Amino acid sequence: DSGVTQTPKHLITATGQRVTLRCSPRSGDLSVYWYQQSLDQGLQFLIQYYNGEERAKGNILERFSAQQFPDLHSELNLSSLELGDSALYFCASSVDSSWVYEQYFGPGTRLTVT
């Protein structure tokens, strides 16, 4: 158990819908990262937050957005869902952005768009 929690574990929804994925980082971790794992694209970085502020953006679609709240939990919002958005979405957390601190991954949320 990494200490990072993600809810829900599984999510099945229809095209065009909107969903919210939630992540609670390990206690004391300020930095949260979102990654998408799909068969086509592999594991790719979406977005990073540090202590409530956006720090870096990767290959995140405009239909996707995220935020980190004062209690440091983070939410990833996916809208106008398409079949290709079906993937495993990971959240990872670390103390800060420094390399010396390991990124601890949550168990992931499996999103299926039908």
Next chain:
Amino acid sequence: AQTVTQSQPEMSVQEAETVTLSCTYDTSESDYYLFWYKQPPSRQMILVIRQEAYKQQNATENRFSVNFQKAAKSFSLKISDSQLGDAAMYFCAYRRDGGSQGNLIFGKGTKLSVKP
């Protein structure tokens, strides 16, 4: 942009034997960090080993060791005395040094099977 390439989609090893997984990367940076992550069927991402590019000594963690060749931009993972529990997807990952951006760049992965 940095890229990570794992040229072996699948590998197989006999229990108790040694296997080496390959990884190459492309970067113009001189300081960076490299990682191997394991993803078993449970889907959990687990850090196996990490290497700082400025260190010439290869990292070792119990049965896991790396062969880091900076000039060749190669970072292979050697698993000794393979165990059934080593069966998983293995991802090589890169992280740049410095700055506030700590995201990882992953390769496509290598699926390792361990035969009893």
